[in-house]
Amino acid sequence: MDERHLVVISGGLSQPSSTRLLADRLAEATAGELHEHGVTAHVRVVELRDLAHDVVDQTLTGFARGDLADAQQALAAADAVIAVTPVYAASYAGLFKSFVDVLDPDALRGTPVLVAATGGSARHSLVLDHALRPLFAHLGADVVPTAVFAATDDWADAGGDDVHPLPERVRRAGRELAARVAGRAPTRRAGLYDAVPSFEDLLGGA
Template sequence: MTRLITLSSGLRQPSSTRLLADRLEAAVRAALEAEGKAVDATMLELRPLGRDIMDAMLTGFPSERLEAAFADLGSANALIAVTPAFNASFSGLFKSFFDVLPEETLADMPVLIGATGGTERHSLVLEHALRPMFSYLHAIVSPRGVYAATDDFGTASAGSALGTRIDAAATDFARLVSGCGPRTVRSADDEELTTMQRLLGG
């Protein structure tokens, strides 16, 4: 069973970010099922957790709801992460969630990145902001992300082009998830213990 978490940090309802997240999830599920894998997919919306995330940043203590989100994410085999783009970077809500996420939660986890924005000018947010952040968190980032501008949700031809990009990214991501195999969940405490044992052994 592949546990797939899709994280959307859209700030409005309805949200183009959530729309892209839904389409990516559906395409990834179809690609994994085509490989004979069962998929348990869960959507994680950050908007309802906004206050919890801010409180955790200010106090250092996550709420029960935020702890539950952390646990769900930590037990997943794969993650789709989608954010709106602001000023050529990810949203503050999106970044704040990963700022309070326990260390090593995403270690060795395959991640498909996606972003939405008003124009194509923000498309480099995938390579200049999202990919470096997830690499820093020791995730395994899929080589093909998806950016969708407002126009991509407009005309039929634009929607078809977006659909082609989504399908291609989903196919690549399914291969990555399959290639990575079972994931061993790590924690910051495990890393510190390993480091201490290495030092004592030396």
């Protein structure tokens, strides 16, 4: 069975977090759909809450360190990304944007990305199209058509998919992302010494 690496960015600031809950559901749906395509998904979740101090440090110094550098490398090597942010002041969270700001500008170029957001009211769902899509389009990512917004009421137990359409939207977004991933060759992951020339190359002109 083929393998692909899926990186999930969760921008929730609280623990537990509805943002993380939505991120996990999207990852589960995508992994399930990939399995139907004969692909095993290796899922890694990046909790931005844990990287906040390192993000600020890189903003000031220009250098990534520790877990932040590791997360950036994982994103650059990902076959697909799920990016989920809470809504603050009618847009993505400041920490979420700060994390994106310190990524290499080409890190997500061509990478399939599913965008999602959480908020207290369905009125905030416009953030998907007026903030998140333009952000990842600017980075050159391949953003799938279905984006997912979850308001507080969407987590209610009462009613089926016709009343609370979140589960079906999650499944549809997962199908779209899985189809993009399954139809692409795996992202090549550079080894530590891949860029080091061989002795034969070094002596070639001798």
